[in-house]
Amino acid sequence: MHPDHTVTVEEAVQVLAMVGDLSMGQPTDQSIRTAILAERLALQDGAPAGACAHVRLVTLLRWSGCTANASGFTALLGDDVAGRDAMLTQTLPQGTRMSFTSVAPLARIHCEVSGAIAQAMGLPIEVETGLRRVWEHYDGGGMPERLTDADIPRLVYYTNLASDLEVLARAHGIEEALRMIGARADKTYPAALARLLAAHAGAWLAALEAPPCPAQVPALRERVPLSIVADMIELKLPWLLGYSRRVAGLAERAAALAGLPEAQQACLGRAALIHGIGRAAVPNAVWQRPGKLGGADWEKVRLVPYWTARAGVQIPSLRLEATLASHAYERLDGSGYHRDLDAGTLTMAQRILGAASAYAALRMPRPWRVACEASEAARILAQEAAAGRFDVQAVEMVAAAAEGSAYEAARPVAQHRKLLSERETAVLRRLSLGESNKEVARALGISPSTVRTHVESIFRKLECSTRTAATLKGLTLGLI
Known part of the structure; x- marks a missing residue:
């Protein structure tokens, strides 16, 4: 961590x-x-x-x-x-x-x-x-x-x-x-x-x-990974799991390559982990819609960074990170959202976050497309930069970061690797994508009954009885 x-x-x-x-x-x-x-x-x-x-x-x-x-x-x-x-x-x-x-x-x-x-x-x-x-x-x-x-x-x-x-x-x-x-x-x-x-x-x-009510949270000063917030948000959509962790690793490494101060690098990593807060307010049906979104759907999506920014107002200790996070979808040509900012107002940290989030999204599969290879993702972003939507230097730094170990840097240290066998870990990874027993069996070349046996063992070892809870524990323990 x-x-x-x-x-x-x-x-x-x-x-x-x-x-x-x-x-x-x-x-x-x-x-x-x-x-x-x-x-x-x-x-x-x-x-x-x-x-x-x-x-x-x-x-x-x-x-x-x-x-x-x-x-x-x-x-x-x-x-x-x-x-x-x-x-x-x-x-x-x-x-x-x-x-x-x-x-x-x-x-x-x-x-x-x-x-x-x-x-x-x-x-x-x-x-x-x-x-x-x-x-x-x-x-x-x-x-x-x-x-x-x-x-x-x-x-x-x-x-x-x-x-x-x-x-x-x-x-x-x-x-x-x-x-x-x-x-x-x-x-x-x-x-x-x-x-x-x-x-x-x-x-x-x-x-x-009156007066406005305080948060009334007990003063609990122990520290926990901020990634627990990202993991909770991303349980909403199986194909989203691990996305914010990847963005955090990419953005932080790219910021280092760009020569940004260490404090700004760390802020970028933390901002990446919470940049999806507002996604919780958008119905799953919108995210899963095939083809281009209509106007009504887009209005919901445009509010994602707005709600993320609101988190900084409600939780002042995270104001800096939430403000930065809410710029993840702004574009240099003014075509982004929700503030419709342009190149004259976007900082290098904000430009890196935008490029990192776009690159990580391209590298992960979505219901409507397969994941892009690294070279293809870099090519698409370079084209977008040439068209004026992304910062050329930010895109170059993100692509360079992706060639290193940025993704691994965003993962927790796995102190519980031996908790599951190698095969059980592979099964859990497939389950976390929302696959059925038959789909897991087909992907791993084993029988559905063998998958069922592995699932029962995973549940027993992780002390849970649902696939979603097993996925969350797998993420927090660094197993997947």
């Missing part, structure tokens, strides 16, 4: 909370507001101070697994972002089918991934357990395990009640929100706790409005 590519757990939680809000179609402060409400409910219920810190963390991270099941919700609802917003606000079109059997597998992915993220950041077991059970209900009708009250931490009820109040009051008004919450009493959460919330709901919501 590059020492300059770490953040405090506190900072990581704030970024992951924002990404979760964007993925769920919510305002970027929704998790912050909900965390404040959940803590107030916990205090009113008599929870001790330590438990309140756990409540805040669970509430801020409860959507941290939602990028991992975006593909599933796309298949189920057509639009993973707007569809999940409609789920939260209870405004799904009449007749929408949301059966237990269709949603439970998606809930399992969500809970496993969010639990794995908590584990990777070294958060208390109470937080990890809460995240793994955040979809469970008081009456046993929740997901994915249908646990009942005896096995559900009380902090899950604080989180879910606060979330329902914040979302439903914003969508329907406080009176209707409390009626809807009352209808869920003794089903989703205990009736007594729902009544306690209702008694204070008006005052607590009013208090959120």
Whole structure:
């Protein structure tokens, strides 16, 4: 792990909370507001101070697994972002089918991934357990395990009640929100706790409005890799995994070749790791659209760097990196986005980031094309530079960086290489691309039953039960 590519757990939680809000179609402060409400409910219920810190963390991270099941919700609802917003606000079109059997597998992915993220950041077991059970209900009708009250931490009820109040009051008004919450009493959460919330709901919501609410994140100064943010974002699309790590390695090496100061090199690497924050707000259907995008789709895509820039406003300690990251799609001829800047205003660091992100994208396969060879990617970028869209020096430095070990520099040091066998690692790498057992078998020249045996072994060794959670653990442990 590059020492300059770490953040405090506190900072990581704030970024992951924002990404979760964007993925769920919510305002970027929704998790912050909900965390404040959940803590107030916990205090009113008599929870001790330590438990309140756990409540805040669970509430801020409860959507941290939602990028991992975006593909599933796309298949189920057509639009993973707007569809999940409609789920939260209870405004799904009449007749929408949301059966237990269709949603439970998606809930399992969500809970496993969010639990794995908590584990990777070294958060208390109470937080990890809460995240793994955040979809469970008081009456046993929740997901994915249908646990009942005896096995559900009380902090899950604080989180879910606060979330329902914040979302439903914003969508329907406080009176209707409390009626809807009352209808869920003794089903989703205990009736007594729902009544306690209702008694204070008006005052607590009013208090959120002025002054602006702080992030309310516990002061957690341990450091974790910033790549955990990139990995969480990129679980949204199987073909995107590892992209930001590659951009980081390329950009940092290219900056060194260009003679930029070390501090700027490090800032470029960190910016590359978070430059995809805004991608969470764009529905998967847009990213997977074959052919050229229409105007409406492009307007969504143009907002990607805007939301990335907003992360710097919401998390001041990452303002420099977020500002730089939000220039990844600007072009020298003014054809980029979202600011429509041109050569007169783009710095060399911004030019390098743009070239690095374009080169890394060309070198990776996409659903609509195969990956370009290194020489072809360099040729395409050189043509773009000649046409005035990229900086010639930046393109040359990125191409030179690609000939070295830039990609490897972006990968974590693999201290757990022996955890999986060579064949299991190969299987996991194929699974991370979204391939089925049959596709993996065909690619590796083995039988589907052998793949199934390897998958079972991978799950056992990585202590997970879903492919997405295995992918995340493989990334964080440096196995893939």
